[in-house]
Amino acid sequence: MPTEELLLPETTVTASCGAECAIETYEEVYRKPATLVDVNMHYCPGCAHSLIHKLIMEVVEDMDIQEKTIGIAPVGCSVFAYDYMDIDMQEAAHGRAAAVATGVKRLMPDKYVFTYQGDGDLAAIGIGETIHAVNRGENILIVFVNNAVYGMTSGQMAPTTLNGMKTTTSPNGRSAELTGLPIKVAELMAQLGGAYFVTRQTISSPNAVRRTKKALLQAFQYQTLKKGTCFIEILSNCPSNWKMTPIESMKFIDEEMAKTFPLGDIKVPVTINTKTEGGIQ
Amino acid sequence: MEAKLMKGNEALAEAAIQAGCDAYFGYPITPQSEVLEYLAVEMPKHNRIVMQAESEVASINMVYGAAGAGFRAMTSSSSPGISLMAEGISYLAGAELPCLLVNVNRAGPGLGTIQPGQGDYFQATKGGGHGDYRMIVLAPASVQEMADHVFLGFDLADKYCNPVMILSDGAIGQMMEKVVFQPYIHNKVDKPWATVGKPASRNRNFITSLHIRPEDMEVQNQKLLDKYNLMRKQEVRYEEFQTEDAEYLFVAYGLSSRICQKAVDLAREKGIKVGLFRPISLFPFPYQRLEVLASQVKLMLSVELNTGQMVEDVQLAVKGKVPVEFYGRLGGMIPTPEEVLLHLEKLMQ
Ligand SMILES: Cc1ncc(C[n+]2csc(CCOP(=O)(O)OP(=O)(O)O)c2C)c(N)n1
Ligand code: SF4
Ligand SMILES: [Mg+2]
Numbered sequence: 131m132p133t134e135e136l137l138l139p140e141t142t143v144t145a146s147c148g149a150e151c152a153i154e155t156y157e158e159v160y161r162k163p164a165t166l167v168d169v170n171m172h173y174c175p176g177c178a179h180s181l182i183h184k185l186i187m188e189v190v191e192d193m194d195i196q197e198k199t200i201g202i203a204p205v206g207c208s209v210f211a212y213d214y215m216d217i218d219m220q221e222a223a224h225g226r227a228a229a230v231a232t233g234v235k236r237l238m239p240d241k242y243v244f245t246y247q248g249d250g251d252l253a254a255i256g257i258g259e260t261i262h263a264v265n266r267g268e269n270i271l272i273v274f275v276n277n278a279v280y281g282m283t284s285g286q287m288a289p290t291t292l293n294g295m296k297t298t299t300s301p302n303g304r305s306a307e308l309t310g311l312p313i314k315v316a317e318l319m320a321q322l323g324g325a326y327f328v329t330r331q332t333i334s335s336p337n338a339v340r341r342t343k344k345a346l347l348q349a350f351q352y353q354t355l356k357k358g359t360c361f362i363e364i365l366s367n368c369p370s371n372w373k374m375t376p377i378e379s380m381k382f383i384d385e386e387m388a389k390t391f392p393l394g395d396i397k398v399p400v401t402i403n404t405k406t407e408g409g410i411q
Numbered sequence: 412m413e414a415k416l417m418k419g420n421e422a423l424a425e426a427a428i429q430a431g432c433d434a435y436f437g438y439p440i441t442p443q444s445e446v447l448e449y450l451a452v453e454m455p456k457h458n459r460i461v462m463q464a465e466s467e468v469a470s471i472n473m474v475y476g477a478a479g480a481g482f483r484a485m486t487s488s489s490s491p492g493i494s495l496m497a498e499g500i501s502y503l504a505g506a507e508l509p510c511l512l513v514n515v516n517r518a519g520p521g522l523g524t525i526q527p528g529q530g531d532y533f534q535a536t537k538g539g540g541h542g543d544y545r546m547i548v549l550a551p552a553s554v555q556e557m558a559d560h561v562f563l564g565f566d567l568a569d570k571y572c573n574p575v576m577i578l579s580d581g582a583i584g585q586m587m588e589k590v591v592f593q594p595y596i597h598n599k600v601d602k603p604w605a606t607v608g609k610p611a612s613r614n615r616n617f618i619t620s621l622h623i624r625p626e627d628m629e630v631q632n633q634k635l636l637d638k639y640n641l642m643r644k645q646e647v648r649y650e651e652f653q654t655e656d657a658e659y660l661f662v663a664y665g666l667s668s669r670i671c672q673k674a675v676d677l678a679r680e681k682g683i684k685v686g687l688f689r690p691i692s693l694f695p696f697p698y699q700r701l702e703v704l705a706s707q708v709k710l711m712l713s714v715e716l717n718t719g720q721m722v723e724d725v726q727l728a729v730k731g732k733v734p735v736e737f738y739g740r741l742g743g744m745i746p747t748p749e750e751v752l753l754h755l756e757k758l759m760q
Contacts, residue, residue, distance in 0.1 A: 196608075196611075199608060212615070220475070220476065220617065221619035221620065222502075223498055223502050226472040226499070229473050232469075233434070233472065233473035234480050236473075259468070
């Protein structure tokens, strides 16, 4: 996160009563990236969509690529991403972001193109488009926000819902017999020839957030190499539909979700021997 | 201009190149695979994008991405594939993205047959996808028009920021005829809304069909309606053949209009005063001109390769002033001109 000293132009101001008051200089330790629109977000309290938006926009700011970045957000809670990310964006039909991104990137190969997709969107209705885009090695970044439910439509079962997890459409807990086991999407993508960098991260702790940001930064940088698709799965939360407090939901990610979906890099570029901090856990 | 002998589908594909189409996305399906095959060879020569997508769902969404970035993009398919694209077409219309779509209609429903049909008239002109949208629909009746409508279609798409569909059929797509490519000047329109990356000098652009507040959605719907009404005013296209003194009128588009044209000749030889009215734009439909003709003729016969779809628009047009009858062959069967005339003669008695 950028830190710089906030130097005010004057060290004294004149108060309305006429008195001269001294102002202290503060060291800036935190601010929102300028690439994030300064408005209230519609996300539920404690929902990590807002945090993940911010991380992506920080990377765009740090790399100074606002002018060259196009985001695609399909249907899901984050369909309004274009209200928050101060970049050119396209809203896509449910599940179709990878195809839309293909259309954008093929015509503008030197731009940075990313999709931002939920697990219902990417792993259910859009798994076909996703597999084919990754298999073709489209030079895009796919940010896959896995919160194990359909958030937007109020908590139905997703392909990534944990075995035994209760949702509104698996009221007795997801049953492997009836609906299969959760899809390990990142591992699936890593099998495809066009995948260049595949990792699974989370946002459940400050350290995890830093690792996620690092992975995002790497993925954006890799895009200039034109070597294939970068796929970042982020284990995220949905406190509203999980019926948990935000803190409980973060614990749930660490203690439950990460068992089914192990964190760490799954496919890293062979030529560049870098791993995101934390490695395979 | 030198005339070339070409298949309808190939003439259409060649026209796409000459029209400055930046990107084509498609998926094989008979009877239109020649479009993808032709462009797979030719587009790379012009440094353009051609891609075989994994499905029609993907093709139409690739078109969405490319069109949203401000490029000339198109796709083509045949009936079952167009059904798969329906959602995407609705999104394109909702987001007001210009693009060209081609349906080389085969007979259905379901998997149907690969022979020509006109069963997708309703789908093309009355919706097809969800929500309240329209698109200009052009119906070529010759290989020449397969090419001409590509130029026209791209220009109209840009003019209205809306998808335009060419509704052809398996026969027009597959037949070989002479075609002349007139020199075309691509007057590039400004697309300040395109998502090409946001410079500091402007606000961000976003392509969307989402207006969650009903107040906003209604405003957008009204804006779309105004646009559709403008199309209705400005883009009606049709052709008439021997209508000046006609007492009877065939109404037909695409392949059936070709058959009816022959039937008119046969009728005239027999001394029966028959004419042909051929809608070229199926949306907007030429209601007004047909209404005028209604006060001149004794009967109109809508000839279609379906169970009777355009006939409803003809009926709407004439407002009961004249009897409107229907004749159709189904399942990919094509009527002969004699057969069509015989049907008219029966109705005349
Ligand atoms: C074709 C279609 N089917 C269903 C829907 C309804 N729908 C909207 S969002 C959504 C699921 C979103 O879940 P996810 O992608 O996991 O995103 P989240 O809200 O959890 O972030 C569904 C089913 C739709 N918009 N379009
Ligand atoms: S429903 Fe869930 S995913 Fe959607 S905003 Fe609320 S907490 Fe976030
Ligand atoms: Mg989800």
